[in-house]
Amino acid sequence: MTMEIKNLVEKHLQNNQPSAWFEELYAQANQNPQQIPWAHLQPNQQLIEWLKNNPIHGKQKPQAVIIGCGLGDDAQAFAEAGYHVTAFDVSPTAINWCKQRFPHSPVDYVTADIFHLPSPWQQKFDLIWECRTIQALPLNVRAQVIKQVVALAKPTAKILVSTHIRTTEEAPNGPPWPLSSGELNQFKQLGWQEKCRSTIHRENNPISIAMIEYQQ
Ligand SMILES: C[S@@+](CC[C@H](N)C(=O)[O-])C[C@H]1O[C@@H](n2cnc3c(N)ncnc32)[C@H](O)[C@@H]1O
Numbered sequence: 704m705t706m707e708i709k710n711l712v713e714k715h716l717q718n719n720q721p722s723a724w725f726e727e728l729y730a731q732a733n734q735n736p737q738q739i740p741w742a743h744l745q746p747n748q749q750l751i752e753w754l755k756n757n758p759i760h761g762k763q764k765p766q767a768v769i770i771g772c773g774l775g776d777d778a779q780a781f782a783e784a785g786y787h788v789t790a791f792d793v794s795p796t797a798i799n800w801c802k803q804r805f806p807h808s809p810v811d812y813v814t815a816d817i818f819h820l821p822s823p824w825q826q827k828f829d830l831i832w833e834c835r836t837i838q839a840l841p842l843n844v845r846a847q848v849i850k851q852v853v854a855l856a857k858p859t860a861k862i863l864v865s866t867h868i869r870t871t872e873e874a875p876n877g878p879p880w881p882l883s884s885g886e887l888n889q890f891k892q893l894g895w896q897e898k899c900r901s902t903i904h905r906e907n908n909p910i911s912i913a914m915i916e917y918q919q
Contacts, residue, residue: 771836
């Protein structure tokens with residue numbers, strides 16, 4: 704993250720508004736994706752692999768929800784794989800940007816806040832995709848955000864989490880704030896078991912990138 708973004712984040716954290724800087728950043732970007740550090744304009748590669756290895760069975764479209772969907776590439780990948788997709792982000796500018804990028808998309812792009820989920824979404828979804836949103840929120844709201852992620856899932860659902868992982872429980876210097884084993888353990892405490900994990904290790908970098916699948 705640039706110093707400018709770090710200052711923007713700091714300003715909103717001081718006001719106890721951990722999600723407020725995203726809208727400001729997307730609005731300032733003025734449709735230029737190069738101004739958005741996480742925008743690669745293509746779906747997550749580990750997700751593409753997972754979708755290839757886990758084709759949908761049966762005639763009914765499973766309901767997927769994309770948390771903090773950013774510019775929408777992962778949401779589009781789920782729709783192409785046959786899911787009925789709801790994709791939400793706290794930033795209205797990001798949601799409008801998705802709609803402009805994919806004007807004929809079957810994805811339901813919605814402005815919504817993970818901390819204030821619409822009540823019909825409770826336990827509604829078969830597949831939860833959480834990619835890099837938990838790590839973009841500070842440690843003091845982490846337990847709350849993980850609870851909200853889990854609240855979206857049907858008991859039979861799969862929850863997929865793609866995140867950076869740190870090796871200690873010490874507070875990292877973020878954003879992003881990579882997750883620790885202790886933090887990920889909260890999924891287990893809420894009744895969700897880790898079924899599999901694929902990890903990318905990077906040379907000379909203790910922070911790895913993992914995609915973890917949870918089921919009850
Ligand atoms: C680091 S970005 C990752 C975006 C996308 N998932 C990706 O992997 O490219 C985090 C996203 O979460 C969104 N976000 C942050 N706080 C949120 C909240 N409280 N509710 C919903 N979305 C949120 C941000 O606007 C941003 O688009």
